[in-house]
Amino acid sequence: MLYSCPPEKRRIVFFRFCSDESYNGSKDGPNTFTTSGFFSDQPTWEEVEDRWSEINRKYGVPRFHAQHLNRKEDDNEYKGWCKCKRDSYSAELLNAINEQGKRMRAYNCGMHADAYREVISAEGREKLGPPWMACFKSCVAMIAKDMDYQGPDPLPREDKFAVLFERGSGFEIQAVETFERMVANPAFEHRHRLHVCAPMTPELLIGVQVADLMAFEYFKRLDDREKAREPRIPYKRLCEHHEVIEEFFGRATLARFKEQIENAVCEPGGLVIIPELKYAW
Numbered sequence: 472m473l474y475s476c477p478p479e480k481r482r483i484v485f486f487r488f489c490s491d492e493s494y495n496g497s498k499d500g501p502n503t504f505t506t507s508g509f510f511s512d513q514p515t516w517e518e519v520e521d522r523w524s525e526i527n528r529k530y531g532v533p534r535f536h537a538q539h540l541n542r543k544e545d546d547n548e549y550k551g552w553c554k555c556k557r558d559s560y561s562a563e564l565l566n567a568i569n570e571q572g573k574r575m576r577a578y579n580c581g582m583h584a585d586a587y588r589e590v591i592s593a594e595g596r597e598k599l600g601p602p603w604m605a606c607f608k609s610c611v612a613m614i615a616k617d618m619d620y621q622g623p624d625p626l627p628r629e630d631k632f633a634v635l636f637e638r639g640s641g642f643e644i645q646a647v648e649t650f651e652r653m654v655a656n657p658a659f660e661h662r663h664r665l666h667v668c669a670p671m672t673p674e675l676l677i678g679v680q681v682a683d684l685m686a687f688e689y690f691k692r693l694d695d696r697e698k699a700r701e702p703r704i705p706y707k708r709l710c711e712h713h714e715v716i717e718e719f720f721g722r723a724t725l726a727r728f729k730e731q732i733e734n735a736v737c738e739p740g741g742l743v744i745i746p747e748l749k750y751a752w
Contacts, residue, residue, distance in 0.1 A: 485666055486512050486632035488614055489678030492603060492640060493690035503694040505581040506606040508682035510614055515574045520677035522567040530560050534673045535680040537687035565705055568681060569712040577685055577713050578613055580606040581693040582720035590725040595733035600740040603642050604649060608743045609718050611653060615661035631666035637679045638670035718745060
């Protein structure tokens with residue numbers, strides 16, 4: 472349960488989804504693309520970020536960067552670290568997340584972009600948008616829909632969430648514009664959950680560093696097309712401690728949605744797809 476308070480004392484709760492992307496590329500663009508992050512309330516984020524900052528100070532680094540940590544040959548802030556030090560640092564950061572358990576929920580959306588280009592026509596891809604936009608919109612829509620889920624303990628209708636992501640990603644202007652279009656879209660029934668979307672530096676908002684860890688681990692899993700390798704230990708630990716919500720645009724999913732995507736009536740980038748729902752503006 473992410474939040475609990477007596478109704479008579481309760482105010483609107485603003486949740487946060489801290490997100491990041493991870494991808495590889497070729498001359499035709501990224502072949503595996505993921506948008507990932509964690510969703511939780513402000514008190515939980517403060518606990519995680521305080522602990523995360525302590526760990527960075529302990530190890531003498533300004534911030535966590537998953538790609539740098541896992542590329543031992545790079546000349547970066549982890550240069551000269553032995554494997555045991557890298558593993559110890561990573562384990563402490565992972566514990567800072569996992570000790571929160573169900574108070575944090577992970578959301579992931581990925582795409583095999585080479586399959587996207589092969590299965591969906593150019594006209595259809597214009598409607599759904601480039602891989603980063605399709606995955607970003609889907610993550611936002613999944614969270615908003617889940618907040619409206621009328622289970623045994625639903626979140627009050629007035630609760631909202633902000634989407635915060637890394638500045639300098641190259642997607643920031645389009646991400647904010649896409650989010651604002653979702654807020655204004657009357658066909659998107661969960662739009663009342665959307666609060667604000669903004670880019671942040673990882674140094675200023677530690678939650679972006681936390682999202683970087685999830686994005687890297689989910690990317691590594693999704694990029695293993697045949698699932699021939701065991702999931703990495705951090706990914707397995709995250710799945711053991713948190714509810715992990717995933718959506719994946721692979722070849723089979725794209726084939727299933729091909730007709731809907733290509734026949735949708737909407738402006739460029741105006742189609743949002745999650746497994747059970749489709750929206751267009």
